[in-house]
Amino acid sequence: MGNEGSIDSSGGTGKPSLILPIANEFSPGAPKNNPVSLQIVLRIVSENSGRDAQVEAIRSHYFYNAAEKQSDPQLRRLQQKQLASNVLIGMDSFKIYDEKTEDLTDIGAHLLSLPSEFEANRSFAKHILLTLNGTEILRIIRSMEKGGRAINKTSLAEELNRYGFVTKAGGPISTSSKNHLILLSWLRKANVLPKSGYNINNDELKAIIGTSVDDADDAIALSDRQKVFASTLRRDFEINGVRDVFVKDLRALCQAQHPTVFGRTDDLRKAIINPLVMDGWITHSETKGGRSKGRGRGGASGTVSVTEKLVSLDPEYLGLADLAGIPGEVRNHLSRPITQIIEELSSDDTGVKGLALETLSVRILYELGLTPVAFRERGSENNGAEVDLIAEGADTHFHRWMVQCKNMAKVPVSALAKEIGMAVLYKAQVILIITTGEFTKTVHLHAKQLSETSSHQAILIDKFGLQIYFDEGVTGLFREMGLQARDILEWKLPQRRALVE
Structure with a gap:
């Protein structure tokens, strides 16, 4: 079982915090008669210099008919501009616009440069999944499904709070908030989720980020020693590509980099190598030619190599920190x-x-x-x-x-x-x-x-x-x-x- 060393409570995937982005009117479902399009709103921002001009351009394109019940033309226009300003606030929270520079971020510019709206939506979904805790939210949805819990705006907000998600200001997520639903609506645009409901498309998810929800669950549930071993092997792959790595050498690296966690190695094969092989993270081969050529004895003999499952995994999920201090295997059993x-x-x-x-x-x-x-x-x-x-x-x-x-x-x-x-x-x-x-x-x-x-x-x-x-x-x-x-x-x-x- 999990933590065998020092405590680190910075968050389940190694990220410093689990912040839910503010969406406001930056939603593919609003306004209803002319919903926000990712590349169109990026283009509007790109073609207008300064926040005031950007707000007016967004108002003119998306909100010119908003606030119809307001009889005073000036007040109606003011409300429309506030809605347009909220779009920029949402874009800033999703890190595709920078309110300080009043311009697109590098990510926003990249999304605008893609040849089609569909490709932009898929790339944006990848950004949400990997950098804005989107995959973690999908894991929570999967956990609720497994536990037979109803998933709706209120229940999902409550569960996000349980797992340590906070607002941008650091407070709890309100059950009346729609920010989590809007984030999911962007994932729906990339077919990660259906148009309605919460049935995760694992094939689409894996095509976008290389990792399914199940793979992420499996990684988080690994013990800390298994995580250290797997992540050290993965780093070797990033430097040297696919190759056979001597277990003895990898063990030495693990001990040097994580001496507290990796203090015990007498059960290396039983507690670390065999489970990782069984779950498809690594392969293990006994080296031919005897002990001297095998660079190791007993559990430290032979070589290991990465598998596609390990290579495609977001390495954040091999971090030693646990969400809100909760070990991975405990989180997987809460439901x-x-x-x-x-x-x-x-x-x-x-x-x-x-x-x-x-x-x-x-x-x-x-x-x-x-x-x-x-x-x-x-x-x-x-x-x-x-x-x-x-x-x-x-x-x-x-x-x-x-x-x-x-x-x-x-x-x-x-x-x-x-x-x-x-x-x-x-x-x-x-x-x-x-x-x-x-x-x-x-x-x-x-x-x-x-x-x-x-x-x-x-x-x-x-x-x-x-x-x-x-x-x-x-x-x-x-x-x-x-x-x-x-x-x-x-x-x-x-x-x-x-x-x-």
């Missing part, structure tokens, strides 16, 4: 029924059990309106018995949570003591411990003392609280946490009285 997750918590396979615990923890945090930002330990490293992570929330104020999930019969006080130390280190206000078993009496006592004597607070959810969540969903979960919150408030009353005195 599974809760009943299946509960079953797997009792699996004899520690890998299955650990993944189920991680998935459960992320689901609960989502239900609480929190965002996981970093996993500190992984189930595969502790027999699937626990997972530690950091989560954050921002409703009326910012708050950080230290979260530990334990799949064991009895949780000792040392678990809480560890989280208290981590809370001080990471400046967290809340400690949440969830267990499939029970807490000892000492844990409850120390949680009470923590609330009485410090600014921290501990929330404890045991197997009975989990059962309420399984039976009643988020409503039961909030009720249980509300009861504990009232206890914590009572325990902290002496602190408030001390402040008043």
Whole structure:
């Protein structure tokens, strides 16, 4: 399973953030009587110098009949110009126009130079997919489909927020916003999506960017060591083309460039090479001629080479960062029924059990309106018995949570003591411990003392609280946490009285 080294929460595909572009009136569906055409609007901007002239030209071409209900001609014209200005704002957000220079970007100029509108739409779709997180949005759509969830404007906006997407200003995406739908409408122009509905055309997608949604899913779900190995081999391809690379040499590069992640290599063939071969990322050949000529022994023997699947993949998906701190394989399991997750918590396979615990923890945090930002330990490293992570929330104020999930019969006080130390280190206000078993009496006592004597607070959810969540969903979960919150408030009353005195 995934992260085996340091934490990096910069985003699922290695991109620094997941920003949804502002579209406004830059939409192939608006205005209805004369919808925006990509190359036409690019040409209008190119042929007019300065923003004022560009706004007037766009108004004259697309919005001369807009705001018909406005009886005052001057106010009507003003509203029309605002609509035209919104087109430029959208073009700037999609990085084909630069509001500072008041001119097309290099990408915009390239799209204008293409011989047909269809080719321009396909090239624009590629730009959206690879540089504006379009592929990530398609992955989320696919995940919703697999989970049997209805996909519409509201549900998709909610899911984008869950996965860490933000507006250009950094805030959450409003469920009333149409920006995500307009982005998808540009992909529809390139036949990546149908005219209506959300059935992704994987063949068209692969023809445009060389990667299907399924390939992207597979890449994100790789462990960090597998990602390092595959990305290092891919970089060799970019320099030397297709060739056989000695495993021993590649291992040395991986260890030099990622010493923390690639510290263990005794299971190189079993944990890294064989899975990558099985999934079609690489080929592996035992080198003929004996050990000396093979440049390696045991798992480090032989050579590896890239496959078309690896070569065509957007390398961003081999980055070590995980979307909103969520490991790839956990993200791929979030859409599974809760009943299946509960079953797997009792699996004899520690890998299955650990993944189920991680998935459960992320689901609960989502239900609480929190965002996981970093996993500190992984189930595969502790027999699937626990997972530690950091989560954050921002409703009326910012708050950080230290979260530990334990799949064991009895949780000792040392678990809480560890989280208290981590809370001080990471400046967290809340400690949440969830267990499939029970807490000892000492844990409850120390949680009470923590609330009485410090600014921290501990929330404890045991197997009975989990059962309420399984039976009643988020409503039961909030009720249980509300009861504990009232206890914590009572325990902290002496602190408030001390402040008043």
